[in-house]
Amino acid sequence: MNTQVLDGGFADPAPQAARAFRAVMEAMARPGTIHCLSGATPPAPLSVAAAVAILTLCDTDTPVYLAGDMDTPDVRAWIAFHTGAPFSGPATCAFALGRWDDLAPLSAYPIGSADYPDRSATLIVAVDALENSSQNLQGPGIQNTARLSLPEIPAFQANHAHFPCGLDFLFTCDDRIAGLPRSTEVS
Amino acid sequence: MYVAVKGGERAIENAHAWLAEERRGDPSVPELTIAQIREQLSLSVNRVMAEGSLYDPDLAALAIKQARGDLIEAVFLIRAYRTTLPRFGASAPVATADMACDRRVSATFKDVPGGQVLGPTFDYTHRLLDFKLAAEGETPPAPQREADPAPVPHVTGFLNQEGLIEEAPHDDTPPPDLTREPLKMPADRSLRLQALSRADEGFTLGLAYSTQRGYGRNHAFVGELRIGTVPVEMEIPELGFAIEIGEVTLTECETVNQFTGSKTEPPQFTRGYGLVFGQTERKAISMALVDRALRWEELGEDDTGAPAQDAEFVLYHADNIQATGFLEHIKLPHYVDFQSELELVRKLRRDVQSTQTKEAAE
Amino acid sequence: MNETTADISARKAWMGLMAKAPAARVGALLDGACARPDFKWLRPPEVGSVMVRGRAGGTGAPFNLGEMTVTRCALRLASGEVGHAYIQGRSKADAEAAALIDALMQTGQAATLQTAVLDVLAADRAALTKVRAEKAAATKVDFFTMVRGED
Numbered sequence: 272m273n274t275q276v277l278d279g280g281f282a283d284p285a286p287q288a289a290r291a292f293r294a295v296m297e298a299m300a301r302p303g304t305i306h307c308l309s310g311a312t313p314p315a316p317l318s319v320a321a322a323v324a325i326l327t328l329c330d331t332d333t334p335v336y337l338a339g340d341m342d343t344p345d346v347r348a349w350i351a352f353h354t355g356a357p358f359s360g361p362a363t364c365a366f367a368l369g370r371w372d373d374l375a376p377l378s379a380y381p382i383g384s385a386d387y388p389d390r391s392a393t394l395i396v397a398v399d400a401l402e403n404s405s406q407n408l409q410g411p412g413i414q415n416t417a418r419l420s421l422p423e424i425p426a427f428q429a430n431h432a433h434f435p436c437g438l439d440f441l442f443t444c445d446d447r448i449a450g451l452p453r454s455t456e457v458s
Numbered sequence: 459m460y461v462a463v464k465g466g467e468r469a470i471e472n473a474h475a476w477l478a479e480e481r482r483g484d485p486s487v488p489e490l491t492i493a494q495i496r497e498q499l500s501l502s503v504n505r506v507m508a509e510g511s512l513y514d515p516d517l518a519a520l521a522i523k524q525a526r527g528d529l530i531e532a533v534f535l536i537r538a539y540r541t542t543l544p545r546f547g548a549s550a551p552v553a554t555a556d557m558a559c560d561r562r563v564s565a566t567f568k569d570v571p572g573g574q575v576l577g578p579t580f581d582y583t584h585r586l587l588d589f590k591l592a593a594e595g596e597t598p599p600a601p602q603r604e605a606d607p608a609p610v611p612h613v614t615g616f617l618n619q620e621g622l623i624e625e626a627p628h629d630d631t632p633p634p635d636l637t638r639e640p641l642k643m644p645a646d647r648s649l650r651l652q653a654l655s656r657a658d659e660g661f662t663l664g665l666a667y668s669t670q671r672g673y674g675r676n677h678a679f680v681g682e683l684r685i686g687t688v689p690v691e692m693e694i695p696e697l698g699f700a701i702e703i704g705e706v707t708l709t710e711c712e713t714v715n716q717f718t719g720s721k722t723e724p725p726q727f728t729r730g731y732g733l734v735f736g737q738t739e740r741k742a743i744s745m746a747l748v749d750r751a752l753r754w755e756e757l758g759e760d761d762t763g764a765p766a767q768d769a770e771f772v773l774y775h776a777d778n779i780q781a782t783g784f785l786e787h788i789k790l791p792h793y794v795d796f797q798s799e800l801e802l803v804r805k806l807r808r809d810v811q812s813t814q815t816k817e818a819a820e
Numbered sequence: 821m822n823e824t825t826a827d828i829s830a831r832k833a834w835m836g837l838m839a840k841a842p843a844a845r846v847g848a849l850l851d852g853a854c855a856r857p858d859f860k861w862l863r864p865p866e867v868g869s870v871m872v873r874g875r876a877g878g879t880g881a882p883f884n885l886g887e888m889t890v891t892r893c894a895l896r897l898a899s900g901e902v903g904h905a906y907i908q909g910r911s912k913a914d915a916e917a918a919a920l921i922d923a924l925m926q927t928g929q930a931a932t933l934q935t936a937v938l939d940v941l942a943a944d945r946a947a948l949t950k951v952r953a954e955k956a957a958a959t960k961v962d963f964f965t966m967v968r969g970e971d
Binding site: 731 | 883889
């Protein structure tokens with residue numbers, strides 16, 4: 272094993288994970304807001320924000336799907352060592368990680384059931400730019416409207432139509448993260 | 459009617475303070491240490507580990523001290539603590555055939571290889587109170603005799619050689635885990651065994667006894683009872699191989715049950731299985747009897763309607779923390795609910811009275 | 821690190837011994853053998869649990885028996901060797917000592933630590949196991965037949 276992949280986890284896990292959890296929760300609770308994450312130095316092409324979110328949210332009970340060029344031996348080894356999360360295909364994953372085009376089609380992921388809408392996947396999407404521009408967001412956690420640069424519109428509208436089932440999204444770019452829960456209307 | 463009330467903080471704080479004082483008891487009596495509880499009340503510690511479903515003797519001893527010796531309260535504390543621990547993974551199944559046995563007896567075969575090893579048992583004591591223990595004194599060391607280092611084979615293996623006992627074929631299906639997914643019916647045997655291993659000892663004993671008295675009778679003999687330590691091995695992903703991460707004391711009971719055959723199975727002996735943390739043989743034997751009773755369907759036996767054959771009844775009532783949680787909550791304030799009950803009874807009574815008055819008038 | 825089968829079985833043996841050692845014993849033996857080297861945490865000590873599994877009937881399908889407490893950590897020595905520890909119980913200090921020894925066993929100090937730490941742990945353990953086995957042996961029943969009935 273390349274022992275370099277053992278580096279770069281949280282140095283002080285409890286407070287770092289607590290702060291990161293707060294930031295990810297704020298991102299999800301207030302769609303359109305952008306938050307900074309820090310504390311991890313992951314192997315490429317994993318961004319700091321995606322890596323910190325994974326360290327905070329994943330464990331041995333959350334299968335992770337790595338899409339496209341995110342699926343490298345180093346990324347796998349890093350996630351396995353620091354979180355213990357098993358790897359799976361899209362159909363059984365709790366978290367998926369990749370670029371927007373590599374993650375498609377969204378129909379491959381679990382969206383939960385009427386009894387258990389929580390048994391759905393969260394997609395951690397790597398994007399090249401993350402700004403408060405372009406698409407309009409409305410819904411719970413947004414006072415009037417918010418704006419976020421999303422890769423497209425129809426997929427998120429279709430996802431919202433499944434509510435209370437559906438997927439949740441975290442968009443990551445370098446050390447920044449924003450959330451888009453299934454409850455948000457995109458236009 | 460809804461009455462919002464607030465208050466009780468001071469009463470609760472003071473109750474906690476008094477609880478702590480009562481727990482300590484008379485301060486002129488020396489305080490118990492965790493090590494004393496762990497070493498001298500080890501069977502209580504074992505029970506708390508088994509039903510708390512967490513093997514850690516020091517933690518169990520601490521829980522017993524904090525719970526003033528109330529073992530179900532101690533189990534509750536252990537279960538609550540357990541939920542705070544990150545799970546690193548699951549071990550390889552322990553190899554009980556390689557157990558370093560402190561005790562190993564068979565009620566069915568006198569001359570088993572490895573012999574009948576009594577171990578530190580209460581079985582042949584006279585159950586007379588030993589007043590010498592009321593005074594402090596040295597305990598003489600137990601006698602020793604040269605030991606054969608070879609592992610002690612399982613007794614059921616001998617019946618297997620003749621094909622007279624059902625086999626437990628090797629299987630590596632990952633088992634369901636009721637601490638992760640809520641218990642759902644129908645429950646397969648691996649889920650039942652997990653639930654029984656952490657089940658309340660008293661409840662399991664009562665059910666097992668009911669099968670002996672005829673409610674789902676299955677003619678059990680203790681084919682083998684063994685107590686001892688086994689190493690726990692786990693695959694470590696970052697190493698790429700498995701290592702031993704510790705060892706646990708276990709009690710294993712395998713019953714041999716008379717079975718006259720069914721539509722699907724030939725006449726043979728069948729098996730019930732008990733495996734429990736610690737030296738916990740009453741529980742392990744009870745578990746084996748109840749496990750066997752719950753297997754009626756897969757063995758093609760008749761459902762006699764006995765409680766011990768009813769998986770839903772057994773598994774949904776065997777957990778003493780679920781049971782005590784629901785039972786004890788009814789003593790906590792239900793003012794709002796009860797106010798509406800009161801209103802309802804008053805109304806019903808008014809209705810009855812007015813009907814009676816009307817009837818009397820007619 | 822490319823480990824051979826022999827390397828792996830030796831490493832399994834020492835990691836297993838340290839996992840089962842009594843509290844504070846590994847650290848005390850380490851400090852008796854050498855000064856602690858500088859290191860950096862790859863994963864600071866954390867207390868967690870492992871689900872212990874059994875098999876139905878001893879040999880059949882696996883089931884979840886219950887959990888046990890385990891403490892683990894990983895570190896890298898200034899000289900580059902990586903040490904891991906998974907030990908029973910909740911002692912972070914014991915896990916740190918075990919990981920240091922795991923790393924040092926990959927250095928020139930291996931022979932010293934083998935004698936001063938691992939051989940001692942193995943001897944402690946063998947002695948304890950022997951006493952217990954002998955006490956058990958003393959409770960083995962020696963049957964002798966008084967009368968064998970004919971009916």
